[in-house]
Amino acid sequence: MGSKPQSNKETNMWPKGFGVKLETITPFLGKYRPFVGRCCQTCTPKSWESLFHKNIAALGFHNVILVTEENTRYRGWLVRRLCYFLCAMDWKIAPSPDAWEKVLGSKWIQEILSGRAPGGAGEGPKPSSLRRDVQHMSGQIQASIYPFLLRIFNWALLKFLNCIFLNVQLHQGQLAMVRQAAQAKDTPLIFLSTHKSCLDGLLLPFLLLSQGLGVLRVAWEPQSYSPAFRALLRHLGGLFMPSEANLFLDNPKGILSRAVLSAAVEQLLASKQPLLIFLEDRPGAVGPRLSSHGQAWLGLVLQAFREGAISDAALVPVGIGYDLAPDVQHGGPRASSSSLGLWWGALAVFRGLRGRRGCARIDFAQPFSLQEYSVNTWSRGRSRGQSLEQLLLQTVLGHWSVLPDCEKQQEWTPMSGPLMALEEEDQLLVSRLSRHVLSASIACSAVMATAVMAALLLHRHREGVFLSRLLENFSWLTEETLLRGFDVGFSGQLQDLVMHGLCLLHSSLSLWLLPQGDVLVLPRTGPTLTQLAHHSAAxxxxxxxxxxxxxxxxxxxxxxxxxxxxxxxxxxxxxxxxxxxxxxxxxxxxxxxxxxxxxxxxxxxxxxxxxxxxxxxxxxxxxxxxxGTRLTCDTGNWRFGEKMLWRSMEDFSDSDxxxxxxxxxxxxxxxxxxxxPDFFLFLCRLLSPLLTAFARAAAFLHQGKLPDTELGYTQQLHQFLLKKAQEDGSFESTDLSQAHSAVMTFKDLGVLKEQPGSTGSTLHLSPTFTTQENQEKLENFIRQFICG
The missing domain is CATH 1.10.10 (Arc Repressor Mutant, subunit A)
Incomplete structure (x- = not known):
């Protein structure tokens, strides 16, 4: 992804006479660009072979926000000034079907109206009252799409995107692969995406609409938006889960709400409208990475497939990457709110006018069949494994030297009402599928220039680095990223790329011009390190x-x-x-x-x-x-052992x-x-922020005030992490999500015990860890993995 030439102000930051080798960074290994995002050959072998676009490497990138008169049917001076509007008017928008009538006629609603289902007309309100409730709930979930409003909104969004981004890149080969999958299977497309910014839910629908894939329906989280904004999003294609859907399974309102929701999803998928679900939790949220809201929507898709409303669905993992997301604060991590308010929009425009515009990149992994995945997953059976306490506690305390040969069971995502209404087998399938797809989405996400720069400055050159060496390291780390099968979201002259990254991260850096003609780049100490930590995590x-x-x-x-x-x-x-x-x-x-x-x-x-x-x-x-052992290269006397050590079914490598x-x-x-030595230390430091937070959580056990709620104890630990960072400058280990991960891990490990009470559950310290000796064992166990 190339960037526009830097302004004169940015160019003047380079010292005069500084000899820079004009090396060109190209995201290619050999002749072809590496393809990322192949679906799993173990779980979906047929999709792996049939839904792959053979010419994907030959197709280039397209900047979706670069709209000129060439993109319209007209030419001329006036067209050049109205090309955004004319292009938006030409986008194809299929008429939305009459959802209300189809929802009312579904078997879910008819069973309730006839009294055959729990909470139906025979057990409560009259059918006329239930019809009004169904209509009200259906209006809460979705609304009719207004084509003219959608065009005007996307025209304004296109102008907005040009203000805050240099470019928004999309691989044409990946887009062709998605089109091919939709035509070959004649099934609805389900886009399952990461969630890096509050802009994602607007950017992806704009991208698909502008590329002729139709109106994308987006499953939004209702808690973060005002009623007026939810109403606007519904008319733009948004879907919202009613709050009643999360009520208890035996609650009549909850039963009715989930029935209306299931009917609406079946109607949507049967009409083959594409659907976007965010499997990663919203930006700034403190909690599990896998979104409970996203898994609930995925469970509804699986339920529609089980009920025969659709014969299959093409699942498309989506990766999103930003140089600098619009809702990232200058000196810290992402904003905690996911509201699309005017404050961050104004901030983003102001940042763009100041020349701090970054790049964005959207990647589609290879689509795969929901039917094929579900069949292959059932055929392998089910295994829930053992808890972390069963696997690790005795080793931490020094009582075991041999680990149990079993997988770890760890489910942090809370169960929502629609997901709990599924059968246990389907719940397990949704959990497995969510992890599988989110892993694929992250694997296909492009690494941006700010991530490479932040990782170098935070984990390799914490004490500062000369610009001449930083140029070399940037090229080296880019090549190492490509060698591991990941793509990068940039290309161009090395000097321009490094300057682009330094300009976007300037609030966390200090630049010192030296008499020798070089420049010393120093990461700023203090809370601004959290911005570097946020970018380097990518x-x-x-x-x-x-x-x-x-x-x-x-x-x-x-x-x-x-x-x-x-x-x-x-x-x-x-x-x-x-x-x-x-x-x-x-x-x-x-x-x-x-x-x-x-x-x-x-x-x-x-x-x-x-x-x-x-x-x-x-x-x-x-x-x-x-x-005292036989040489490895001496293969003449090798004999097969009496027993083959097949420790995993997928490991069929024929090795000694x-x-x-x-x-x-x-x-x-x-x-x-x-x-x-430098590479080894760099690798260790990538995990050091999280492991340091875990070690300090162990040291905090004798200082924390217990009993307390999970949220309260997490906040206590977060304050302790901030206090320790003030002492040694380790602000990369002060994120609230790291504190939450430490508390959840200690619960799984049996260090903290949860006890129910009249006002809710509270955390207590396990009797095993009331002694300082065992607390020190836990801390030492974690610290053995931390390297300087």
């Missing part, structure tokens, strides 16, 4: 596998050599494969699934194997022969590590290449 999924492995290696070395010891001394130590697997598994159990987002078809053991392979591939670990003879004898050492 790079964590790229290196998550290696970061987990590096922290596991750090834990192994922690008890052998001093943490500050030289790299050469650490490289002497032999690390067995069994030890590496154990430490990796310990860390995987500790980290929340919201961060890892492991696909349900992938076992933890298989992920440990992948972590070890990644560390070898990136050159951090080299194979070493253990004393699958047999008893070679599993425990493989050893490794840290590589002694010059780049390895």
């Amino acid at each position: 790079l964590l999924p790229v290196f998550l596998c290696e970061a987990v492995g590096a922290c596991a290696v750090r834990a192994l070395l922690a008890g052998r050599v001093p943490p500050e010891g030289p790299w050469e001394l650490q490289g002497v130590e032999l690390l067995s494969q069994r030890e590496l697997h154990r430490q990796t598994l310990l860390l995987l159990h500790l980290l929340p699934q919201d961060l890892l987002l492991l696909q349900p078809c992938q076992s933890s053991y298989f992920y440990c194997q992948e972590v070890l392979d990644r560390l070898i591939q990136c050159g951090l670990l080299v194979a070493e022969e253990a004393p 590590s699958d047999y008893e003879d070679g599993t425990d004898s493989r050893c490794f050492k840290l590589s002694q290449q010059l780049r390895c």
Whole structure:
């Protein structure tokens, strides 16, 4: 994604006479651009083969907000000034069907009106009263679309987007792939998206409408918007879940509301209108990453499929990336409110006029069949695993040395009314599908220039860096990102890209012109570091596998050599494969699934194997022969073991590590290449913010005031994290979501116990952790994974 030439003011920031190599950053490996977002070959093999666009690499990008007279049917001087309006008038908007009559005639409503369903006419109000309630609730969910209002709104939105973004890029090949899937299967498109900004719900419908895919219906969260704004969004294609839908399962109003909601979704999908659901929670929300609201809507789609309203649906993971999201404050993280108020709109326009405009990128992963996924998931059976307390507590306390060979069960997302009304098997399927799709959406999201810059400054050059070296590191980290199968949302001259990132992050940086002609770039100390932490978090999924492995290696070395010891001394130590697997598994159990987002078809053991392979591939670990063992290269006398160690059904690799003879004898050492120490430290620091918050949560156990509510204790911990950051400057570990993750993890681990009461549930300290000794064991267990 190229950017426009920088202004003269920005160009003058470069020191005169500074020799910069005019290297061009291109997001290509070899001849073709890497394709990201292939669907899972294990769960959806038919979709993986049939719904892939063969010419996707040959198609380029399109800036959807660049509208000229060439995009209209007319030419001329006046057209150039009215091209936005004329283009909006030409967009095709299909008439919306009469939803009310179809909702009233659905089997859900007819069963209630006839009294055959619980809460029906035979048990309560008269049919005429129920009809009025059904009409009222249907109006709360959706409304008729006004085409002229939709065109005027998107015309204004197009002008607004040009004020706050340099460009909004869309891959033409991905768009063609989505069109092909819609035509091939003749089923509704369900877009399942990440949620990076409050603008997402307006940007995606504008994008699809302008590209001829029709009016996108958006499932909005009603709590964040005023009644007047909800009414406007409904006439623009918005859908809202009525509040009564979350009432108890035996409540008559809740039964009626869920029936109307199910009928409305069935009617919508049967008419093949595309639907957008945000599977990631709204920006700034404190809680689980997976949205309970999004899962509830996905459950309604699954219910419509089960009831035969649709034969299938094409699920399309969507990734969104911003250089600088419109609702990001200058000196901190995202705004806590998701309201589309005038204050952030005015701020975004003002930022654009000041030249702080960033870029945006929308990516569509490969669509896949809901029917195929559900059939393959059922065929593999169900396994809920064990709790974190069963898996990890005894190891933390030093009582176990062998970990149970079982998957972790961790469900933080609260169950909403529509989801609880489903069968247990369907609830489990929605949970698995949500994690699967959100993982795919994040994997296909492009890494933006601000994420690369923030990660370098926060995790590699915290003490400052010369601009000449920063240029080299930016190019290196971009290449490493592409090598791991992720795409980047930028291209162009290296000098322009680095300047673009520095300008967008200038509120968190200090630039010092040196007499030698170079520039010293220093991250500002204090709360402004939270902005760097927010942007650098977008790079964590790229290196998550290696970061987990590096922290596991750090834990192994922690008890052998001093943490500050030289790299050469650490490289002497032999690390067995069994030890590496154990430490990796310990860390995987500790980290929340919201961060890892492991696909349900992938076992933890298989992920440990992948972590070890990644560390070898990136050159951090080299194979070493253990004393007294047969050489690895001596394959003449290898024999099959009596028992094949198939630890995961999906691992069909034919390697020596699958047999008893070679599993425990493989050893490794840290590589002694010059780049390895810096890269190892960079990987460890990617996870350090969260692990530091966890360690401080363990240290806070004897200071926290308990009993308290979950929210109250989370706020107590957050204040403690802020206090510790004031002492040592670690503001990247002060996010409220990190405090929430620590509290939820400690609940799963059995450190904090939840007890019901007359006024609600409260948290109490477990009797096991009332002693300072066990609290210190927990803190030391977490700190072994943290590296400087």
